Each structure stands twice: as C-alpha cells, then as structure tokens.
Amino acid sequence: MESIEVLVAHIQGLSRSPDEVSHLHSLLKQSEDALRSHAARLAPFLSQLDPSIHTLGYLFLLEAYSSGSISGEEASGFLLTVVEFINSCSAEQIQLAPEKFISVCKSFKDQVMQLGVPMQGIAPLWMAVRKLQTSTEQLTTLHSDYLLLCLLAKCYKAGLSILDDDIFEVDHPRDHFLYCYYGGMINIGLKRFEKALACLHNVVTAPMTTLNAICVEAYKKYILVSLILNGQVPSFPKYTSSAAHRNLKNYTQPYVDLANFYASGKFSELEACIQTNQEKFLSDSNLGLVKQVLSSLYKRNIQRLTQTYLTLSLQDIANVAQLNNPKEAEMHVLQMIQDGEIFATINQKDGMVSFHEDPEQYKSCGMTEHIDFSIQRLMALSKKLSSLDDNLSCDPQYLSKVGKERQKFDFDEFDSVSHKFM
Amino acid sequence: MDLSPIQKDLASKCYSAVADTCDDLMLKLASRGIRYQDEWPFAIHLLGHVFANDLNSARFLWKSIPLEIKESRPEIAAVWKIGQCLWTRDYAGVYDAIRGFDWSAEITAMVVAFSENYTKKMFQMLNSAYSTISVTDVAHFLGMSEDRAIDYALQHGWKLDSSCKMVIVKKPKTVTERKLDPSKLQRLTEYVFHLEH
Numbered sequence: 001m002e003s004i005e006v007l008v009a010h011i012q013g014l015s016r017s018p019d020e021v022s023h024l025h026s027l028l029k030q031s032e033d034a035l036r037s038h039a040a041r042l043a044p045f046l047s048q049l050d051p052s053i054h055t056l057g058y059l060f061l062l063e064a065y066s067s068g069s070i071s072g073e074e075a076s077g078f079l080l081t082v083v084e085f086i087n088s089c090s091a092e093q094i095q096l097a098p099e100k101f102i103s104v105c106k107s108f109k110d111q112v113m114q115l116g117v118p119m120q121g122i123a124p125l126w127m128a129v130r131k132l133q134t135s136t137e138q139l140t141t142l143h144s145d146y147l148l149l150c151l152l153a154k155c156y157k158a159g160l161s162i163l164d165d166d167i168f169e170v171d172h173p174r175d176h177f178l179y180c181y182y183g184g185m186i187n188i189g190l191k192r193f194e195k196a197l198a199c200l201h202n203v204v205t206a207p208m209t210t211l212n213a214i215c216v217e218a219y220k221k222y223i224l225v226s227l228i229l230n231g232q233v234p235s236f237p238k239y240t241s242s243a244a245h246r247n248l249k250n251y252t253q254p255y256v257d258l259a260n261f262y263a264s265g266k267f268s269e270l271e272a273c274i275q276t277n278q279e280k281f282l283s284d285s286n287l288g289l290v291k292q293v294l295s296s297l298y299k300r301n302i303q304r305l306t307q308t309y310l311t312l313s314l315q316d317i318a319n320v321a322q323l324n325n326p327k328e329a330e331m332h333v334l335q336m337i338q339d340g341e342i343f344a345t346i347n348q349k350d351g352m353v354s355f356h357e358d359p360e361q362y363k364s365c366g367m368t369e370h371i372d373f374s375i376q377r378l379m380a381l382s383k384k385l386s387s388l389d390d391n392l393s394c395d396p397q398y399l400s401k402v403g404k405e406r407q408k409f410d411f412d413e414f415d416s417v418s419h420k421f422m
Numbered sequence: 423m424d425l426s427p428i429q430k431d432l433a434s435k436c437y438s439a440v441a442d443t444c445d446d447l448m449l450k451l452a453s454r455g456i457r458y459q460d461e462w463p464f465a466i467h468l469l470g471h472v473f474a475n476d477l478n479s480a481r482f483l484w485k486s487i488p489l490e491i492k493e494s495r496p497e498i499a500a501v502w503k504i505g506q507c508l509w510t511r512d513y514a515g516v517y518d519a520i521r522g523f524d525w526s527a528e529i530t531a532m533v534v535a536f537s538e539n540y541t542k543k544m545f546q547m548l549n550s551a552y553s554t555i556s557v558t559d560v561a562h563f564l565g566m567s568e569d570r571a572i573d574y575a576l577q578h579g580w581k582l583d584s585s586c587k588m589v590i591v592k593k594p595k596t597v598t599e600r601k602l603d604p605s606k607l608q609r610l611t612e613y614v615f616h617l618e619h
Contacts, residue, residue: 123453154482190478337551349554349588379616
C-alpha cells in the first residue's frame with residue numbers, strides 16, 4: 001500500500017510538462033504489477049487525482065482497478081468514474097498509453113452491457129473514440145464497441161456521427177470486420193440501404209485467408225439488402241478473397257435460394273420459399289429484412305412495367321403486380337412516386353397511369369454543386385491512393401520480393417531495383 | 423433536470439431542431455446514470471422526430487419508452503398515433519390523429535405547425551402524382567371538407583370539372599437556377615489539371 005501512496009505522490013508531482021510526463025510514464029510501467037495486485041483497493045486513491053491534469057497516472061490506476069473483478073455495488077460507481085474520466089481526460093496523455101485506455105473502455109462497455117444500460121455508454125464512448133483517434137480517418141478498436149452500444153440501445157441515429165467519417169487507416173483487421181458489419185446493421189435500421197450495401201460489401205470483399213463468422217452473417221444481409229435495393233445480387237468482384245469466393249454460398253444456402261426465387265418474379269413461389277426457411281431466417285434475426293424483400297417484389301414488378309409501357313390502366317397494373325384491385329394499385333404507385341422510385345402521373349378520370357422519363361436534366365445549380373462536390377471527393381481519394389502507392393513502392397519488404405522475382409526472368413534488362421534489397 | 427435547450431427550440435419555433443436537441447440531451451443524462459425517464463418530455467421528443475419525417479427514429483424511441491410511462495401519459499400515445507399513420511401511409515388518419523386529442527399548452531404550437539406543414543406536403547404530392555383526381559380524394563388527402571378542398575385547389579390554380587366531380591391538376595412552373603459564376607472556372611481548371619497529371 002505504501003508503494004501506491006508513493007506512486008500517487010509521483011503522479012501529482014510529475015504531471016506538468018511533457019518531459020515530466022514521460023518520466024512518470026516509465027515509473028508507472030515499472031509499477032504495473034504492484035498496481036494489479038492491489039486492484040480492489042485502488043478506488044480511494046483515484047479521488048486524490050484530477051483526471052484532467054493527472055490523466056496518465058489516473059489511467060494506469062483505473063486500468064488496474066478495472067482489470068480486477070468489480071462487485072455489483074461498485075459497478076455503478078465505476079461507470080460514473082469512467083464517464084467522468086473520459087469527459088475530462090487530456091487526449092495527449094491518452095495517446096501515450098492507448099492500449100490502457102482501450103482496456104478501460106472495454107471494461108466500461110462490458111459493465112454497461114452486463115447492467116443492461118447500453119444507452120449510458122453511448123455519449124462517453126463517442127468522446128472516447130474522438131480522444132483516441134489521431135485523426136477522423138483512423139479506425140480504432142472502440143469504433144465497433146460504440147456502434148454495438150448504439151445497436152443495443154436502439155439509438156441508431158447516434159451511430160451516424162461516427163459512421164459518416166471516411167476511414168483510411170485500419171490498425172487491426174478484426175476492427176474493420178466488426179465496424180463494417182455493425183455499420184451495415186445501423187444503416188439497415190435507418191433504411192439507408194445504399195450505405196448499408198457499401199458497408200456489407202466491405203466485409204464480404206475484405207482480404208482474409210479463412211472465412212469468419214462475421215463475413216458469413218454479413219453476406220446473408222448483403223443478399224437481402226441487394227434484393228431490396230436492386231432486385232438482384234451482384235457476383236463477387238475480382239478483388240474478393242478466394243476463401244470468400246469458394247465458401248460463402250455454402251454457408252448461406254437458404255438466402256441464395258431466396259434470391260433465385262426473387263429473380264423469377266412470382267410472389268407465390270417467393271412466399272413458399274420464405275415459409276420453408278422461416279426458422280432459419282428467424283434464428284439469424286433476419287426475418288424482418290426478409291419480409292421487406294417480399295414487399296419489394298411488388299415495386300420491382302411495377303418498375304419493370306415502366307420499361308415497356310408509356311401508359312397503362314390501373315387494372316392492368318393490379319393484374320401484373322398481383323394486387324387485389326385498381327385502388328390498391330393506385331396506392332402502390334402513389335407511394336412509389338412519393339419515394340421517388342418511379343416517375344408517373346395518375347389520371348383518376350380515365351383510371352390510367354402515364355409513365356415519364358426522369359425529369360432531371362442535370363443543368364440546375366443544385367445539381368452542378370452536387371457533381372462538383374463528388375468530383376472534389378474523387379480527386380482527394382485519387383491523391384490518397386497515389387501517395388499510398390508511392391509509400392508502398394518504397395517499402396523494403398515489397399522491393400525485396402519484387403527484386404527476387406525479377407531475377408528469374410530478365411538478366412539483361414536494366415534492373416532498377418538496387419541489389420541492396422535482394 | 424435542465425431541459426432549457428429544448429424549451430429554447432420550442433420558444434423560437436425551431437421545430438426541426440427539436441429532435442437532435444432531445445437526442446443529445448437524453449444521451450448526456452443517460453451517461454450520468456440519471457433516471458431521466460419520469461420527467462423526460464417524450465411527447466415533444468417523439469413529435470420532433472415526426473416533424474423531421476424521421477419515422478425510423480420515432481419508432482425506436484417509442485419502443486424504448488417504459489410501459490408505465492406510456493400508460494400514464496396519454497399524450498405520448500396520441501403523438502405516436504400520428505407517427506403510426508405516417509408510417510402506414512394512412513394519409514387521412516394523420517388528420518384524425520391530430521384532431522382527435524386535446525393537446526397540452528406546451529405542445530399545441532408544434533402540433534399546429536406540423537399540421538400546416540403536412541397539408542402543404544400532401545398538396546405537393548398530389549400535384550406531382552396526379553393529372554386528374556376526384557374531389558372526394560382531394561378532401562381525403564387534405565383532411566378538409568369537400569367544399570374547402572375545392573376552394574383550396576382552385577386557389578392554387580387547379581380547375582374543377584363539376585360534371586364528374588374531378589379536379590384537373592395544374593403543375594406549378596418550377597424555376598431552376600442555371601446561372602454560372604466565375605468560381606466555377608477555377609474549379610474546372612483544377613479538374614483539368616488533376617486529369618492531366
């Protein structure tokens with residue numbers, strides 16, 4: 001216990017300048033074992049420190065405390081301590097020991113989930129992500145924890161503030177899988193199907209040597225969202241890993257069958273397929289999405305009509321789309337016009353619908369702004385890619401591999417790879 | 423519990439901002455482990471989402487409200503009825519839900535603003551979707567009596583064919599801006615430069 005008091009005194013004394021802090025850091029690292037052995041009795045020492053000034057020291061103590069078991073009565077006190085810490089800590093000091101910070105936040109998340117209060121963790125974890133990141137383009141381990149809490153608390157909109165950042169740096173592949181999968185689920189919940197498809201696509205096509213469960217679940221949802229959005233499931237792009245390419249369909253057979261029945265356009269067959277596989281869909285928690293796939297079939301059939309007809313009676317639309325009467329057809333068409341999925345005008349007097357071309361002429365100011373914005377983003381992305389490419393071509397590992405392979409083919413050709421790398 | 427940010431939005435009639443303000447404040451209170459549910463203005467929060475046409479968030483909020491609170495505060499259920507009608511596209515039901523409840527003083531102005539907004543949106547929808555439509559349906563969509571509906575339509579330039587009780591829709595002329603300004607030239611130069619390199 002004495003050593004702890006001495007340590008606390010050091011923390012209080014050595015937290016002013018960056019030099020002092022790095023000296024403190026080495027002292028703290030030496031005392032890690034001592035801290036862990038006294039984990040249960042560290043709570044009173046925390047109150048002697050100010051988390052905003054003594055961030056690093058506070059972090060080490062807090063991490064040691066959270067690594068021990070926390071009893072039921074202490075749990076809510078622990079949560080409040082962590083929340084206070086995250087809100088007031090200094091980001092620079094956090095960056096010196098990020099693994100410890102992540103460990104504290106993970107214990108926090110586990111406690112919050114155990115107590116069944118995920119909403120309590122949302123605001124603090126958001127702050128934690130922002131303080132841990134070196135830039136908004138970096139993906140941290142905490143991103144997926146944050147999204148998980150948003151999903152559990154059903155605060156989907158809160159997830160968007162993190163999801164809408166463009167990510168360019170990923171430290172650990174596992175973070176990426178979970179982040180994109182949960183991101184897909186949040187977008188599905190908010191019915192942003194295009195964004196959901198992009199997230200799920202990232203999981204399915206990510207580099208992997210063996211298939212993992214996250215990828216399988218993501219592919220199931222990918223099929224369903226593709227059907228709702230585009231009416232078909234695209235084939236795997238070239239850059240998909242061979243592990244995914246060869247094995248994904250084996251693990252998702254009911255969904256592949258669903259996609260095939262959907263392509264036939266027949267309502268009754270699709271319904272029958274859903275009935276047969278209902279238990280599977282239910283146990284995967286995908287039944288809601290599957291029902292949305294079913295109702296999207298009406299829309300798909302009506303959209304197909306626009307490609308063939310200029311005008312069509314409501315009765316004919318009802319027949320083709322297998323609806324009960326012209327009034328139902330009218331309501332469906334009205335909904336599709338409201339959602340912008342179709343361009344048409346209903347003439348109640350004659351009971352006819354006229355289909356139009358997309359009236360957008362891409363000449364307005366608003367549209368040029370939009371196109372400009374997209375081009376700017378593309379240019380920024382292109383610059384990032386060329387700098388990535390430049391960095392890679394200077395990487396010693398890459399050069400040695402290229403140098404070795406070159407040697408097999410061309411002895412006479414001027415070899416621009418220095419022999420130093422071979 | 424300090425609910426002043428929400429009151430500020432209501433006082434300044436920034437109804438579209440109410441949902442975000444409520445969300446942020448609710449998460450902040452939750453993070454402190456405070457049991458905010460008893461005093462929280464769920465009706466206003468729910469109406470904020472409905473006003474911003476964010477029916478998904480409205481649904482999730484409704485699901486998270488504890489049962490005792492739903493039962494003891496009928497105003498919340500009344501707001502949810504509006505959201506439900508919007509979700510199921512029961513266009514006329516929305517008006518019934520708005521008129522079928524005696525709103526408290528706090529929320530009345532917001533409900534009135536929503537109702538006016540909704541009527542305008544319905545009219546725009548009819549404009550874009552129909553070339554001719556029966557008077558009964560117009561009255562149905564706008565939540566008005568047939569005579570008032572006819573007046574409203576005629577005011578906006580539609581024509582009435584009284585023989586078959588149909589209204590002929592006149593689409594408003596939309597003027598889209600097409601002016602270019604010099605900064606566009608700068609941007610175009612940047613694009614060409616980028617493509618050349």
